[in-house]
Amino acid sequence: VGLREEIGEQPAAIRRLLVEGREAIARAAAAIRAADVESVLVAARGTSDHAAIYAQYVLGARHRLPVGLATPSLVTLYGVEPAFRHMAVIGISQSGASPDVVAVLGAAHRQRVPTIAITNTRGSPLAESADHVIELHAGEERAVAATKTYTTELVAIALLSALLADDQEAASDVEALPAVVEAALEVESTARQLATERAGLDRCVVLGRGFEYATAREWALKMKELARVIADPYSAADFQHGPLALLEAGFPVLAVVPSGNAQDGLVELLGRLSAEFGVDLVTVTDRVGESRLGAATMQIPGGTPDWLTPVVSIVPCQLFAYHLARRKGEDPDAPRHIRKVTLTR
Ligand code: AGP
Numbered sequence: 001v002g003l004r005e006e007i008g009e010q011p012a013a014i015r016r017l018l019v020e021g022r023e024a025i026a027r028a029a030a031a032i033r034a035a036d037v038e039s040v041l042v043a044a045r046g047t048s049d050h051a052a053i054y055a056q057y058v059l060g061a062r063h064r065l066p067v068g069l070a071t072p073s074l075v076t077l078y079g080v081e082p083a084f085r086h087m088a089v090i091g092i093s094q095s096g097a098s099p100d101v102v103a104v105l106g107a108a109h110r111q112r113v114p115t116i117a118i119t120n121t122r123g124s125p126l127a128e129s130a131d132h133v134i135e136l137h138a139g140e141e142r143a144v145a146a147t148k149t150y151t152t153e154l155v156a157i158a159l160l161s162a163l164l165a166d167d168q169e170a171a172s173d174v175e176a177l178p179a180v181v182e183a184a185l186e187v188e189s190t191a192r193q194l195a196t197e198r199a200g201l202d203r204c205v206v207l208g209r210g211f212e213y214a215t216a217r218e219w220a221l222k223m224k225e226l227a228r229v230i231a232d233p234y235s236a237a238d239f240q241h242g243p244l245a246l247l248e249a250g251f252p253v254l255a256v257v258p259s260g261n262a263q264d265g266l267v268e269l270l271g272r273l274s275a276e277f278g279v280d281l282v283t284v285t286d287r288v289g290e291s292r293l294g295a296a297t298m299q300i301p302g303g304t305p306d307w308l309t310p311v312v313s314i315v316p317c318q319l320f321a322y323h324l325a326r327r328k329g330e331d332p333d334a335p336r337h338i339r340k341v342t343l344t345r
Contacts, residue, residue: 002333003143003226007318011182013138013148014155014311018175020137025156028132029163031114037088043070043104044092045344047146047218051092051118051153054214054310058161061211061307062170072100076345081107088114094141094149095341096124105129118156120149134160143333144340145225147318150218151181154311161307173304177311183301184315191319194282194296199327201229204252205243207270209236209262215284215310216256219317223254225335226325236266249278254320256313257285257293260306267292284316 040059042052049069056067070089074080076099089108091101096119106129108115117130120138127133136152155177162170204223208216213235220233231254234243247253253273257266271292273279281294286302286309298316300309325332 001142003145003147004322004332006141006143007147007315007322008185009139010148010151010315011178011185013136013152014181015178016137016139017152017155018159018178021135021156022159024132024134025159026163028116028134029160031116031132032088032164035088035114036086037065037114038086039066039068040088040090041068041070041082041084041104041108042090042092043072043101045098045101045342047150047221048092048094048153050214050218050221051150051157052090053217054154054211055090055092055157057211057213058157058307062161063164070101070104072104072344075103075107076100081110084108084111084113086113088116090116090118091126091130092118092153093124093126094120094136094138094146094153096121096126097341098343099125099345102126102129118153120152142340144335144338145222145332151311151314154214158308158311170305173308176304177308180301180304180312181315184312185319187298187300187316188319190298191316192323194298195320195323196327198252198280198282198324201227201252201324203230204232204254205239205246206231206233206254206256207236207239207266208233208256209266210260211307211310212256212258212262212313215313215317216254218314219254219256219321222318222321223324225338226321226332227328227330229324236262236269240269247273247277247279251277251279253279253281254317255281255283256317257283257287257290258300258306258309258313259286259302260309262306263287270294282320284313286313
């Protein structure tokens with residue numbers, strides 16, 4: 001089983017999580033509700049850290065919970081255990097193995113605040129260090145690059161949010177995701193074509209905003225590790241505070257532009273980048289017939305609420321990076337220099 005198969009397994013993996021993981025997610029939600037939680041800290045690395053960024057927006061937008069990204073080096077390099085008062089601490093890691101992520105949960109556990117592990121690996125050090133374990137049920141992920149563990153991490157966070165709010169409508173929207181992700185896989189021929197036309201791509205910026213900032217970061221990581229593209233991800237807001245100076249005619253700009261609060265500003269910005277600088281724009285969107293986004297568009301199904309769209313919008317990005325890697329002669333199943341499990345301390 002290789003990367004392409006694992007991309008295709010995502011609907012089934014999400015379906016499994018929604019059934020087999022629901023009770024554990026409900027228990028974690030109950031624990032957060034029972035404790036005097038005023039904010040959340042998330043410890044994670046790499047792709048899992050992008051799921052943490054998604055959690056910042058979901059728990060922030062839907063629960064008014066400030067969510068911080070942990071600084072594990074404080075614990076491991078400087079020997080400082082932050083004061084976690086009134087916090088819940090979540091560790092996200094498909095392998096559950098990285099010592100620095102585990103160290104943050106260990107510190108939180110010693111301070112007796114609720115700890116939750118979101119992991120694909122039962123019995124892993126991360127799972128062992130947490131009060132509550134949300135298993136992803138994604139099945140073994142063999143490809144070095146994470147795909148199905150990323151989307152299941154997002155869905156675990158989304159369902160946690162729905163159950164935390166006791167929000168039936170939100171829970172039904174989450175349950176609709178496997179079918180939507182299935183439909184999004186149909187974009188593959190477009191993704192392949194757009195990647196093939198860009199066989200020389202070796203640098204780009206990747207833009208998203210709000211819920212889709214996580215997608216921009218994850219798309220950029222897939223571009224780097226699979227296709228060896230220097231891909232620099234930005235929030236569309238931050239991008240205008242300096243990096244905009246990079247642009248010139250033909251500069252590749254990848255952007256995630258779904259419906260929702262971020263859409264108008266993004267469409268306007270991208271229209272300007274095309275008109276003023278003549279950038280080479282590739283977008284992922286659920287909007288139909290938006291001429292300012294240009295022709296190089298990977299269409300995802302509409303109708304999904306914006307807070308859940310990142311589960312869907314990453315699919316064309318994964319396929320684009322996969323096909324670009326193949327076109328460039330890279331082996332998408334075995335990127336050079338890196339391993340499936342990276343242990344950082
Ligand atoms: C994913 O594509 C990467 N190869 C890598 O960044 C990975 O996500 C990171 O090492 C974290 O792994 P974990 O989820 O097992 O902790």
